[in-house]
Amino acid sequence: MARVIVDVMLKPEILDPQGQAIARALPRLGFSGVAEVRQGKRFEVEIEGPADEAALEDVRKMAETLLANTVIEDYSVRVE
Amino acid sequence: MARVIVDVMLKPEILDPQGQAIARALPRLGFSGVAEVRQGKRFEVEIEGPADEAALEDVRKMAETLLANTVIEDYSVRVE
Amino acid sequence: MGAARVGVVTFPGTLDDQDAARAIRHAGGEAVSLWHADRDLRGVDAVFLPGGFSYGDYLRCGAISRFAPLMEELVPAANAGLPVLGTCNGFQILCEAHLLPGALTRNVGLHYVCRDQRVRVENATTAWTGDYAPGQELLLPVKHGEGRYVADQATIESLEASGRVVVRYLDVNPNGSTNFIAGVSNEAGNVVGLMPHPEHAVEELTGAPSVDGRGFFTSILKRFVNL
Amino acid sequence: MTDSVERAAKTPDDPQPYAELGMKPDEYNRVREILGRRPTSSELAIYSVMWSEHCSYKSSKVHLRQFGTKAPKSEALLVGMGENAGVVDIGDGWAATFKIESHNHPSYVEPHQGAATGVGGIVRDIMSMGARPVAVMDSLRFGALDAPDTRRVLPGVVEGISFYGNCLGLPNIGGELLFDDCYIGNPLVNALCVGLLRKDQIKLATAPGPGNKVVLFGARTGPDGIGGASVLASATFEDESHAKRPAVQVGDPFMEKLLIECCLELFEADVVVGIQDLGAAGVSCATTELAAKGTGGMRVDLNRVPLRDPSLLPEEILMSESQERMMAVVVPDDIDAFMAICARWDVPATVIGEVTDTGRLVMTWDGEVIVDIPPGTAADEGPVYERPYHEPSGQAALNADGPARLARPSDLRATLLSLLGSPNVASKEWVTSQYDRYVRGNTVLAMPADAGVLRIGEIMPGAEETDRGIALATDGNGRFARLDPYAGAQLALAEAYRNVAVTGARPLAVTNCLNFGSPEDPEVMWQFAEAVRGLADACKTLGVPVTGGNVSFYNQTGATAINPTPVVGVLGVLDDVGKRVRHGFTEPGLRILLLGETRDELGGSEWAHVAHRHLGGLPPEVQLEAERSLAAILVTAAERGLLVGSHDVSDGGLAVALAEAAMAHGVGGTVRLPGEDAFVDLFSESSARALVTVRPESFEEFAELCARHEVPCSNLGATGGQELRVEDVLEIPVTELRAAHQATLPATFSA
Ligand SMILES: Nc1ncnc2c1ncn2[C@@H]1O[C@H](COP(=O)(O)OP(=O)(O)O)[C@@H](O)[C@H]1O
């Protein structure tokens, strides 16, 4: 068993209303010095075998077709 | 400017229907060998100063009070 | 003596505030609007936190509203016994503010669901349910995407044991809530949160095909008349 | 280097990428003529978007004029076509404004965001009339239910509408959901919004008064939906980073909700002289249209536009379709009050320019003049085409291949159940349960009723006095329109009109969304011309004016166009909303009556589609006079309290109408068919029919009313029991009807 992480974030040029709402709220809560917040998704994919190149390739395909919407999102895949 | 990452995941004992739906869909899409998928959130916090201990402490507080609901979620903070 | 004054809080993105105010008026009370940014409860006798999408439900439902200036007044007042009812987003805010235990999470079906739902009043002794008979069955609309009530096992057990599960879904569990829980109260019974919307079941002509929601409003008003 | 007016004058021969921006050579040359020089790249950006099909209606204009020239006299019409949305007088000092618009292509590319921003756009149109948006509806078409494309697109579209509309707090009170192979690769997502306002508070998109300030408020401008601008940027600037900008716009419903509340306070405080939403073509459209309708001039400093991405170039700012933005014209003395209201709602607002009387729209960037044009030439004087059209070559053969040759069923029970479970007739609850139909507490009728009905009193401050209500329905049948676009458009109107009338509301006005293939195809253009002619003629006969709408062309995959799909929305008014007629069989012991006449009309019917996959022949005959009489008695009978329940008879005929009426409240009924041929009685789709229930003691009075208006009225039987019984034909328990009706969508989308 191995854990592969897929991080999915909105592309930088795409509006992130959630991140903006959080960033706007921070000063009110007494947090200063934050320039920007972006919110994305994190997937923990537990695979049955080892996280070898073949498995990673599979997860990459999964990210490309299912986990991320590549019209508006970028993703990255890594082993934890 | 530095980027601090906050990962927020549902506690293991809390049902994650999104992750489950993904896991269920995978075999249909031709992916096998995935034991489990869990979906959480990833925040990219851009701070104005350096990511020193004081700044990280601030982000940890932010995670504890705002970004995560510790009744149901765990979080981790790291510099990217 | 004048009618009881029930505050109705508006956050940015609150949707059901006017409906709540109308339901309070219909029941004979005076609705007092409270603005999230004011640190002022305007001397109300009770507070209603209505549903909606405060702050767009961004981050988590209720997560940002919880920090509103008004909440700094409301939390201590509620802890001191001020009756507070939160429905839907209001319930979510009460959980985020730790006035109620547990949390409301994504519906198990992953979709927003709007339906007329049968529920049962499990506790008719709280500030907001006194006008119902114990065990009374009601038809109330639910409409939410994140209404699955969860809490750790010990909390659930103690809620059940102490009668703090105030309302429970019947027939279908619309969101996958633990034990079909639709609403809970704090220990004192003055703070109640529920996912269904009583304010949309108070008139024959509009809303859900029932007027079963009236009891929540008459409960609180009678309480003040009887004081 | 900035392409300024000065530079353009000095470099007349610089090649410009007008073709990539979708402009024809003669269009480009006209711009050069108007300006007496080559346009700057910013001016080219403005003209190319303003003269696009989408903004200029250049192919449809010559036809759409009929909605004006043939418009029936209507005292209710306060603002007609040409504004952001039409406005109708609904009595007691109140007015309603409503409009339907397409977001088809964006919803195919990114279903969730495409559909969400479609809702956002139409809501801002309604706000720009000075109204409070009070409800939305959505009219949807997808490919076959089991097509992979449908599985991808439909859930996202529904989620987008649900996410955006619910978050705004606008009840969704109706719509349509239909499936047909012709929409594979080209779904239709048409969104309708209705708003209310005091009759004397209508706002218009106009910028009068030199010296008045131009304020941009709402979201900051980002690189959204500026595929076109990237052509310009890369051509002019050879800058790689600008070459690939997202075509997708992302919606922020929370910002839109703040904008709504903010705008309403601005209207209430009376600090707005003119207002315009920013939709397609963003700042280009808002500035040219406001200026053209006002004193005629405006000066704008583009550097003042608040940006989400500081690297945006002026051309990109002009073309950006960033959502949740509005533009207002404000008297200088009111600016502080205006800004204070925006601040209270956390809505960013910036003065970006002012109104002038120069007759020119002048924009500067870094101190240089980059735009200097007569705004009317971009806004109103775009190209107008008389596109050639002719009847499609296969039309006669299609019409000749009628349903007479189709085998008719002997087992009508099985036929009804299979129709009920077929995608077009099946319960849409999987979709509609994702929409909030109760928010704001004024929803009187919503799905599955024939029309959505709202109470007016209590929606708005000051409206408590009125008992009135409004009713809205949308309808469109692409199969009928394919067989005969003239009749098809009329049947769409007739059905929406009837759906409004069955609730007891008096139909008042019409909006429409015309979804067609490419106007450059003469056969498609014929369909379009016929549909518009049909709709305009029918509006005249029924006495309901078109107040606005939207045209969506180029709905096709390759060379294959969708079925012509005119979607028609009708708005009606109830003088006393308490007298609205409920949907279906509400209680046992009522008489069931069928109003109207049934003929053997199965061309384009749901039965032919489901049982034989057949489309041919002619659609049911249009009977506008009969529709008028039917509506008249429905409205009168509702006013007199004679009707208990009702349901319109359309797709799937009387059989489906009876089944739906029984399922509505779980009350069955027993009926005897009036005609000779049970199949025709049950499945024909003859128009101008409705099913009503009355108390036995009201029957005489109602029958007399029908006789006086010459509306055929057949006494079918009575409500009651747990099943639907058609004597000598079929018996089906309501639970079995429901099982067939409800299983279809979940089986596909909940798996
Ligand atoms: N996409 C949709 N959005 C909202 N309501 C819808 C949608 N599709 C269908 N409905 C509603 O579901 C009900 C049934 O739809 P439909 O079968 O098309 O009705 P009808 O045959 O009477 O026109 C109606 O109340 C309609 O308004």
Ligand SMILES: [Mg+2]
């Ligand atoms: Mg209908």
